[in-house]
Amino acid sequence: MRKKYRILLAKPGLDGHDRGIKVVAAALRDAGFEVIYTGLRQTAEMIVEAAIQEDVDAIGMSILSGAHMTLFPAVLDLLKKRKCEHILVFGGGIIPDEDISKLEKKGVGKLFTPGATTGEIIEYLKKALKEGRKEEAVF
Amino acid sequence: MSLLDRFLQKDEVALSRLISYVENQAPDYRKILSSLYSRTGKAYRVGITGPPGAGKSTLVDKLSCDLIQNGNEVGIIAVDPSSPFTGGALLGDRIRMQDLTTKKGIFIRSMATRGSLGGLAFATKEVSLLLDAFGKDFILIETVGVGQIELDIVDACDTTLVVFVPESGDSIQAMKAGLMEIADIFVVNKADREGANRIVSELDMILDVRRKKGEWNYPIVSTEAVNNKGIDDLLKKIKEHRKYITENHLLEKHRKEQIKSELKKIMELKLKELLEKNLSDANLDQLAEKVYSGQEDPYSAGEKILENLNL
Numbered sequence: 001m002r003k004k005y006r007i008l009l010a011k012p013g014l015d016g017h018d019r020g021i022k023v024v025a026a027a028l029r030d031a032g033f034e035v036i037y038t039g040l041r042q043t044a045e046m047i048v049e050a051a052i053q054e055d056v057d058a059i060g061m062s063i064l065s066g067a068h069m070t071l072f073p074a075v076l077d078l079l080k081k082r083k084c085e086h087i088l089v090f091g092g093g094i095i096p097d098e099d100i101s102k103l104e105k106k107g108v109g110k111l112f113t114p115g116a117t118t119g120e121i122i123e124y125l126k127k128a129l130k131e132g133r134k135e136e137a138v139f
Numbered sequence: 140m141s142l143l144d145r146f147l148q149k150d151e152v153a154l155s156r157l158i159s160y161v162e163n164q165a166p167d168y169r170k171i172l173s174s175l176y177s178r179t180g181k182a183y184r185v186g187i188t189g190p191p192g193a194g195k196s197t198l199v200d201k202l203s204c205d206l207i208q209n210g211n212e213v214g215i216i217a218v219d220p221s222s223p224f225t226g227g228a229l230l231g232d233r234i235r236m237q238d239l240t241t242k243k244g245i246f247i248r249s250m251a252t253r254g255s256l257g258g259l260a261f262a263t264k265e266v267s268l269l270l271d272a273f274g275k276d277f278i279l280i281e282t283v284g285v286g287q288i289e290l291d292i293v294d295a296c297d298t299t300l301v302v303f304v305p306e307s308g309d310s311i312q313a314m315k316a317g318l319m320e321i322a323d324i325f326v327v328n329k330a331d332r333e334g335a336n337r338i339v340s341e342l343d344m345i346l347d348v349r350r351k352k353g354e355w356n357y358p359i360v361s362t363e364a365v366n367n368k369g370i371d372d373l374l375k376k377i378k379e380h381r382k383y384i385t386e387n388h389l390l391e392k393h394r395k396e397q398i399k400s401e402l403k404k405i406m407e408l409k410l411k412e413l414l415e416k417n418l419s420d421a422n423l424d425q426l427a428e429k430v431y432s433g434q435e436d437p438y439s440a441g442e443k444i445l446e447n448l449n450l
Contacts, residue, residue, distance in 0.1 A: 002253065003163045004226070029227035034251050039234035046240045050233060053240070053247050055155040084152060136156065137141045138167050139174075 005129055006034045006056040010042045012075070015065035020092065024060065027118035033125070044074035051079075051087055057129050058088040058109070068095050072108050086133045090124070092116065143174065146273065151246060154273050158248055161269060162262045172265060178272035180394075182214070184280060185377060186292040188258060188318070189302030191284025194328040196235035197364040198302060198373075199279050203239055205374050206277050212244040214270030214278045218260050221251040228252075232281060246270065257291030258282040264295045264401065287317040294400055297390060298380045300373075302326045305334035308341060319345070322357065324376050330361035330369065355383055417448055 009025050011018055018040055028035045036054050038047070051059050063071055072089065079087055090109035100111050110124050145153035161168045185202075187195045196217065203213045217232035228251035239245050248270075250260040259282055260266075267278050282292050292299055301322035325346075327339055339359055346357045358376050362369030384390040426444075429435040 004251070004253070025229055029222065029229045030225050032225045032227045034221075034228045034230060036230045036233060036249050038240075039231075039237060042237070043241075046237065049240050050247075052152055053155055054249060055159045082152065138157070138160065138171060139141055139143055 004032070004034045005058075005125070006036065006054060007058050007060055007125065008036045008038065008047070008051045008054055008056040009060045009062070010038045010047045010050070011040050011062050012042045012044060012047060012071045013063060013065050013067045014041060015063070016040055017064050018062070020064075021060075021062040024062070024092070024118060024121060027122065028125070031122045031126075044071060044078055047075055048078040048082060048084070052082060052084060056087060057133070058090060058125060061089070061091040061093075063091060063093040063095070066094070068093060068103065068111075069099060072103050073106055076107055088128055090128075092121075143171070146175075149274065154246065154269065155248070158266050158269055161265045162250065162260070164262075168265075172268060175269065175272040179268050180271065182267075182271040182275050182278045183298075183381060184267060184271075184278045184296040186280045186282065186296035186299045187302060188282040188285050188289075188292050188299065188321075189326075190286070190304075190307060193284070193302040193304050193307070194362075194364045195281050195284075195302055196232045198300075198326065198328060198362065198370075199232075199281050200236045200239055201364050201367055201370045202374060202377075203236075203245060203277075203279060204242075205370055207242055207244050211276040212274060213246075214267070214273070214275035215239075215245070215247040215281070216250060216263055216266055216270070216278065217247065217281045218250045218252060218258070218263060218283050220283050221253050223254070226253070246273070246275070252283060255291070256289070258285045258289030259291040259295060263291075267295060285318065290317060290321050293321045294397055297384070297393065298323050298377055300324050300326050300377075302328050303338060303342070304329045305332040305338055308334055308338045323355065323380050324373070325357065325359040326373060327359060327361045328364055331363050331366075335361060355380065413448065418444060 007028055009021055011021055025035045025037050036056065038050050047059060059075065061071065072091065075089055079085055088109045090111065092112035095111055095113060103111060109128060112121060142153045142156055146157055157171055160171060187199055189195055199215055203215060206213050219228060219230045219232060221228040230249035230251060232249055233247060236247055239247060248266060250263060250266065252260050255261040263280060267280060270278050280292065280296055282289065299321050301318055303325065325342055327335055339361060342359050350356050360369055360373045360376055362373055426440050430437050430440060
């Protein structure tokens with residue numbers, strides 16, 4: 001087996017500030033992850049479709065526009081619809097604490113706010129993905 | 140329902156999962172491929188290669204748009220390099236294919252090279268078999284940005300496009316071997332830039348030596364992929380090439396050659412696995428001692444191990 005963790009990173013919505021997500025992308029790459037970066041202005045549909053085609057273990061979204069209460073749940077709903085709830089959704093951005101706990105209750109993974117280090121993100125992912133997913137019967 | 144059943148019912152989640160099994164060489168990956176192999180051979184595979192930043196991903200994007208508009212189903216494999224130091228990779232080809240993602244009939248998969256040096260990932264060919272079996276009419280395979288000798292793509296596709304940009308001009312001479320030899324169609328992208336005409340005429344001059352009357356004429360197509368210019372012309376040439384190699388039985392010949400190298404690869408891999416299974420580290424340590432102390436030479440020691448494997 002030559003399994004590698006695959007992570008999709010995306011910037012949904014309309015804000016164009018991609019500095020943060022690019023830093024995270026480079027850090028994850030350096031930590032041995034395969035990072036699929038899809039770029040700016042993604043819809044929830046585009047993100048989920050790409051995540052399915054790439055068979056990723058996790059989706060990371062960076063949202064600095066304030067639309068996190070809409071975009072995170074939208075992605076979760078679509079994943080559920082496609083029966084892909086095994087994909088971990090995490091993220092980062094300018095997100096108030098009260099929203100974080102609301103989103104986490106809905107099933108979003110860890111959300112990183114300004115000041116978080118790339119080391120913390122890497123540690124979190126390694127731990128969260130360690131268990132792996134349930135293997136399905138092939139034949 | 141098993142993954143294979145779902146695959147046969149055109150479930151993309153199952154396709155994607157099976158691709159991972161094959162890419163990761165999961166225990167059952169050979170069984171997966173052999174049970175689907177009879178469904179392959181229908182897709183037409185186009186390879187796109189060229190130096191970094193030439194516009195390969197954008198070309199793939201535009202070509203695919205045209206192909207699906209004509210009712211085709213398209214699979215895309217986009218390869219980017221893995222780091223030789225950390226094993227990680229940043230796969231960014233999808234950035235140029237944003238509008239494609241949600242279109243019907245499209246399936247895009249990014250692959251990291253994972254140590255492979257020929258411009259493709261180790262399992263690219265196998266993944267293209269899966270897309271083929273899934274019912275894709277066309278499979279577009281985009282290599283990593285290449286220099287001169289990353290030529291694995293020839294072995295994985297039917298028509299090869301080599302993409303240049305006006306700035307490649309001076310390096311064309313140096314590229315006479317390798318990359319220049321594998322192209323069926325030459326693409327000069329970013330043709331609105333200065334120097335585009337010059338590179339077309341330079342290519343033309345080099346190709347004149349190779350072109351023979353009545354044979355494939357190695358066309359050069361100028362494109363501006365971002366502006367969607369020249370794409371229909373390029374698609375026309377791809378279709379002409381397909382017709383030419385089909386009618387002249389070159390496709391058949393090429394595919395048989397590919398099967399040969401596939402067979403070799405399968406056997407080599409199996410042998411390697413067998414060797415790794417049968418040769419423990421302790422064993423190797425022991426042999427190293429013997430060779431070091433002069434009791435044995437490495438050549439006969441190696442022979443002996445192979446004999447003991449009872450192949």
